[in-house]
Amino acid sequence: xxxxxxxxxxxxxxxxxxxxxxxxxxxxxxxxxxxxxxxxxxxxxxxxxxxxxxxxxxxxxxxxxxxxxxxxxxxxxxxxxxxxxxxxxxxxxxxxxxxxxxxxxxxxxxxxxxxxxxx
Amino acid sequence: xxxxxxxxxxxxxxxxxxxxxxxxxxxxxxxxxxxxxxxxxxxxxxxxxxxxxxxxxxxxxxxxxxxxxxxxxxxxxxxxxxxxxxxxxxxxxxxxxxxxxxxxxxxxxxxxxxxxxxxxxxxxxxxxxxxxxxxxxx
Numbered sequence: 001x002x003x004x005x006x007x008x009x010x011x012x013x014x015x016x017x018x019x020x021x022x023x024x025x026x027x028x029x030x031x032x033x034x035x036x037x038x039x040x041x042x043x044x045x046x047x048x049x050x051x052x053x054x055x056x057x058x059x060x061x062x063x064x065x066x067x068x069x070x071x072x073x074x075x076x077x078x079x080x081x082x083x084x085x086x087x088x089x090x091x092x093x094x095x096x097x098x099x100x101x102x103x104x105x106x107x108x109x110x111x112x113x114x115x116x117x118x119x
Numbered sequence: 120x121x122x123x124x125x126x127x128x129x130x131x132x133x134x135x136x137x138x139x140x141x142x143x144x145x146x147x148x149x150x151x152x153x154x155x156x157x158x159x160x161x162x163x164x165x166x167x168x169x170x171x172x173x174x175x176x177x178x179x180x181x182x183x184x185x186x187x188x189x190x191x192x193x194x195x196x197x198x199x200x201x202x203x204x205x206x207x208x209x210x211x212x213x214x215x216x217x218x219x220x221x222x223x224x225x226x227x228x229x230x231x232x233x234x235x236x237x238x239x240x241x242x243x244x245x246x247x248x249x250x251x252x253x254x255x256x257x
Contacts, residue, residue, distance in 0.1 A: 027131075049176050075142065085134065094126035103134035 005054040009116045012047050014110040023102035026095075033093045033101070038086070042099060045082045052079045058119055059067065060066050071118045078111045099106070127240055131182045135155060135235055136176035144169035150217070157220045158217035164204055168220040168232070171197050181248075182246055187203035188242050201225060205233070 002010075019040050026037060055075045058065065065071040085104030088095035147166035155162065175197055178190035205224035208215045218227055226230030 069153065073145050073149065077145075081138075084131065087137055088134070089130070092126060096126050096130040099128065099131035100134045103131055107138050 001107060005051070005058060005066075005119070006116065008047070008051050008054055012044070012051050013109060013114045013116075015044055015047060016112060020102055020105040020109055023098045023105055026098040027102060030095050032095065033058055033098045035088070037101060039104070040085060041082055044105065044108065048078050048082070048112075051112070065118050067118055071115070072114075074111050074115045074118065078108060079114065081107050081111070083086050083111065126185070127183070128248070129179055131181075132179050132235070132239055132242060135231070136172050139175060139220075139228075139232070139235070140169055140172040143172055151221060154217075158215060158219075160214045161217050161222065163220035164219040164221065165214060168200065168204075171200055175236075175239065177244075182219065182243055187243060187247055187249055187250065190239070194236050194239045194243060200239070201233050201236060 019037075022040065023037060026033065052075055055071075059072060059075070060099065082104050085100050089100050143165055147162055148168050149157075149159075151164040151166065169234035171193075174193050175190075181187075182190035201221045201224060204219060204221035208219065208222040217220055220228065221232055224230060
């Protein structure tokens with residue numbers, strides 16, 4: 001059975017991909033950014049923080065990743081990207097603010113995959 | 120002081136440029152400091168890519184508030200860089216013992232590095248038209 005960290009990562013990847021697709025759909029439908037998209041982003045951020053805390057166990061454990069600095073870089077950026085993206089569209093609910101959310105969620109999806117690959 | 124940028128596709132472009140500045144910059148710095156001897160040309164080119172993205176971010180931000188001059192130069196420089204490094208990485212394999220950000224036209228990043236400057240130039244063309252239309256109607 002895969003480790004708890006791996007299971008959390010799989011959930012993060014799936015959920016982040018879902019947020020990316022939904023944000024893109026909102027952009028394509030050319031509507032304002034709905035409040036539920038913000039809520040989904042913040043839930044994703046909670047999952048990323050949990051993944052980050054679990055990742056500390058990997059970093060400081062008995063079997064740290066080979067490319068430690070790269071792995072730590074991915075861990076830190078996975079937690080920081082969404083709050084920065086949301087801050088940059090604070091007070092702006094126009095259609096392309098969802099585009100920023102889509103880019104942030106896509107980045108987090110890729111980073112979560114890379115986290116798993118470098119663990 | 121410049122007017123605040125209007126909402127538009129440039130916001131997604133800016134997000135991509137910020138992200139790639141971070142990704143390429145962090146990658147270049149880690150590789151230059153921990154494994155410099157393996158492929159110095161590739162790592163320096165990654166750093167150059169990071170600087171280009173930072174300048175591209177600034178250029179697009181300026182263009183979004185009406186100053187399109189720098190972006191007109193910078194986005195072509197970026198496209199030239201991706202095409203040159205991408206082609207060199209295929210022709211001169213020896214120079215690239217390890218991959219650079221723009222190796223194989225950015226294959227390691229899902230070819231986003233090749234698409235970004237083209238998307239940027241398309242947006243810039245529309246932006247210039249909008250500025251011209253706005254100026255003539257005033």
